[in-house]
Structure formats: structure tokens, C-alpha cells
Amino acid sequence: MILMNDFKAEAKEMRQAMLGAVGRVFDSGWYIMGEELLAFEKQWAKDCGVQYGVGVANGMDAIEIALRSLKISKGDEVITTSMTAFPTVLAIFRAGAVPILADIDPQTGLLCIDSVKRVISKNTKAILLVHLYGQVREMDLWSRLCQAEGLYLIEDCAQAHSASLGGQKVGSFGEAGAFSFYPTKNLGCIGDGGILVTDNEGIYKESKCLRNYGQSVRYHHPELGLNSRLDEIQAAILLERRKWLKEFTERRQQIAARYRNEINANSLIQLAEPLEEHSHVYHLFVLLCKNRELLIDHLNKNEIQTHVHYPVPIHHQEPCRSLRHDPKGLVEAENHANMCISIPCHPQMTDDDVTRVVSTLNNFDL
Numbered sequence: 001m002i003l004m005n006d007f008k009a010e011a012k013e014m015r016q017a018m019l020g021a022v023g024r025v026f027d028s029g030w031y032i033m034g035e036e037l038l039a040f041e042k043q044w045a046k047d048c049g050v051q052y053g054v055g056v057a058n059g060m061d062a063i064e065i066a067l068r069s070l071k072i073s074k075g076d077e078v079i080t081t082s083m084t085a086f087p088t089v090l091a092i093f094r095a096g097a098v099p100i101l102a103d104i105d106p107q108t109g110l111l112c113i114d115s116v117k118r119v120i121s122k123n124t125k126a127i128l129l130v131h132l133y134g135q136v137r138e139m140d141l142w143s144r145l146c147q148a149e150g151l152y153l154i155e156d157c158a159q160a161h162s163a164s165l166g167g168q169k170v171g172s173f174g175e176a177g178a179f180s181f182y183p184t185k186n187l188g189c190i191g192d193g194g195i196l197v198t199d200n201e202g203i204y205k206e207s208k209c210l211r212n213y214g215q216s217v218r219y220h221h222p223e224l225g226l227n228s229r230l231d232e233i234q235a236a237i238l239l240e241r242r243k244w245l246k247e248f249t250e251r252r253q254q255i256a257a258r259y260r261n262e263i264n265a266n267s268l269i270q271l272a273e274p275l276e277e278h279s280h281v282y283h284l285f286v287l288l289c290k291n292r293e294l295l296i297d298h299l300n301k302n303e304i305q306t307h308v309h310y311p312v313p314i315h316h317q318e319p320c321r322s323l324r325h326d327p328k329g330l331v332e333a334e335n336h337a338n339m340c341i342s343i344p345c346h347p348q349m350t351d352d353d354v355t356r357v358v359s360t361l362n363n364f365d366l
């Protein structure tokens with residue numbers, strides 16, 4: 001079976017490095033908020049080209065804490081896409097704010113700027129932009145819109161570690177960027193983890209307080225925060241895994257380049273090309289297909305695993321049915337949800353695996 005992710009096939013060298021990192025933490029006798037966390041926060045902020053990083057328990061908390069650090073709360077509206085992972089929207093609810101849903105551009109699956117313009121209201125405080133599948137596009141347009149409307153731009157970078165546009169890394173375009181280190185992400189922990197990055201000193205200080213119960217100095221709690229910290233063990237593991245991120249990203253991009261060139265079945269539609277070499281890190285390789293269920297069967301019969309990201313758009317999720325959305329509807333998100341399929345694209349795939357995925361797809365019409 002060609003899997004969507006294959007951690008057991010990772011290099012022994014990396015496994016040894018991670019075990020060494022775990023040993024380091026055991027030997028230190030310090031398990032929460034110590035040297036490993038500080039080192040990783042500093043490193044990841046630098047990787048993103050910003051000043052500050054604040055390690056947290058997961059990607060969803062990173063978004064919630066970013067919003068709360070900007071004092072976005074009850075009655076405030078945050079605009080985001082209906083085609084995203086549920087935690088993007090759950091984080092807005094958790095912050096006490098109201099998610100407002102806009103439609104996507106069918107060529108990319110990313111938030112559509114015209115749709116966003118149609119839902120901006122006097123209560124709108126921020127746009128939460130998701131770099132879906134690993135893509136970053138048109139950041140100048142988003143920055144300009146936010147500036148013109150007096151809105152904060154917050155980036156959900158959970159799928160886009162190290163993606164860049166015009167030499168600028170994701171996480172550094174907006175007021176804050178939120179990353180997840182869920183195991184399947186391009187950079188993952190052996191468990192849950194996340195980080196918030198920012199150049200804004202106010203957000204930095206506030207988010208350090210919020211992740212640790214809302215504690216300012218020891219035993220003083222000026223506000224109600226969360227318990228959302230990145231463990232020393234996970235930070236130490238991330239410091240090691242990060243050393244493979246560049247190589248892994250390049251491998252994902254190579255596989256994607258072959259898929260782009262070689263997949264030619266008439267019934268399969270490719271998404272738009274990335275704008276630049278580094279502007280897509282292919283967390284997921286997604287195709288569109290009108291007969292998706294048949295295609296999934298065909299691939300499974302040929303021992304190829306697939307997933308769908310995402311079969312149910314946010315506005316069809318039970319707690320989100322009554323959310324305000326684009327008055328023109330969310331038709332593109334619905335079409336995308338009905339047709340999208342993710343095929344294996346991970347760094348442990350061999351060239352032969354890629355060839356087999358391509359030929360199986362190209363046989364689909366036969």
C-alpha cells in the first residue's frame with residue numbers, strides 16, 4: 001500500500017537524532033518551559049524571518065491565542081474560508097469571536113478576495129488567511145485590503161511550513177502566524193504541538209501570558225488564559241526534525257512536479273500552478289474529479305491510499321450552519337468539497353511509488 005504518510009519509513013539517522021533529543025531532556029530533569037523550548041522558539045522565529053515565537057500546545061491554540069492577544073473577542077467578527085480544517089474556525093469560536101465565511105477561488109482552493117470584500121462589516125476585526133495545502137499567493141493584495149479596511153491579517157500556516165513568496169516566509173506577512181506541528185504536517189512532533197510567530201512585541205508578551213494560565217509573574221493572574229504549552233520533549237524533537245525540513249520539502253516539490261507533468265487523465269483536473277518555486281510546499285497534492293468515489297475505489301483497489309481535504313465545507317458543519325457568509329453563496333467551496341481528492345505526496349515515497357500513482361491515475365479513464 002502506498003500510504004498518505006509513512007513515518008515508519010523515515011531515515012534511521014533522523015530517528016536516532018530524535019531519540020538523542022529525548023535523552024537530552026531526560027538528562028536535564030526539566031520538562032516544561034526550559035532551554036529546549038527557548039531554543040526552538042528562537043530558531044523557528046528566525047526561520048520565519050520574525051522576531052518572536054511562542055510555543056503552544058497545538059495549532060488551534062496558536063490561532064486562538066493570536067486572536068485573544070489582539071483583544072479580538074465577544075461580538076467581533078473574523079473572516080475566514082469555508083474550505084479549511086475545522087480547527088481554523090473552532091479557534092475563532094474559542095476566542096469568543098464570530099466566524100464569518102467567505103468563498104474560495106476554484107483554481108486554488110484559497111480564500112477569494114472578492115468574496116471577502118462582500119462580507120466585511122463594521123464588526124470585522126481580522127481576516128484569518130489559510131495557506132491551504134501549502135500554497136501562498138497574492139499576499140500584497142491581502143495586506144493592502146487589510147490596511148485599507150483597518151483589519152488585522154492573521155495567517156493559518158498549519159499546512160505551509162517554510163513556504164515563501166518573493167523571498168518572504170509565511171507567518172511574517174500578517175500580524176501573527178500560527179503553525180501546527182501535528183505529526184502529519186510538513187514539520188511535525190511525536191504528538192501535538194504548535195507555535196505562534198510575530199514581530200509585534202505586544203502580541204508576544206500577551207501570548208506568553210495567555211498560554212500559561214494568564215499568569216504575568218509567578219502566581220499572579222491578571223486574566224483567564226489557557227494551559228497551552230509546548231513540552232520540552234516536543235521542542236527538542238522539533239529542533240532535530242527541522243534539520244530535515246528543507247530536504248523533505250524539496251522531495252514533496254519534486255513529486256508534485258512529476259504529478260503536474262505526468263498526470264493526464266481527461267477526468268482529472270489539476271489546481272493552478274504555484275506562482276513561484278517556493279510558494280507551494282505541497283503539504284497535500286490535490287486533484288479535482290467529478291467521479292471522486294469511483295476514483296477512490298480505483299486507487300484503493302490498486303493499493304494506493306487517498307484522503308479528502310475536505311469533504312464537508314465549514315458552513316455545512318452542525319455548529320456553523322447559521323454563520324453569516326457571502327450573500328452570493330459559497331458555491332465554489334461546495335463544488336470543491338464534492339470533487340477534491342488528495343493523493344500520496346510525502347518525502348518517503350520512492351520514484352517507483354510516484355510512477356505507480358501516476359499510471360494508476362492515468363488508467364482511470366480506461
Ligand SMILES: *Cc1c(COP(=O)(O)O)cnc(C)c1O
Binds near residue numbers: 061159
Ligand atoms: C492541522 C490544522 C490546524 C490545527 O492544528 P492542530 O495542531 O491539530 O490544532 C489548523 N488549521 C489548519 C489549516 C490545519 O491543517
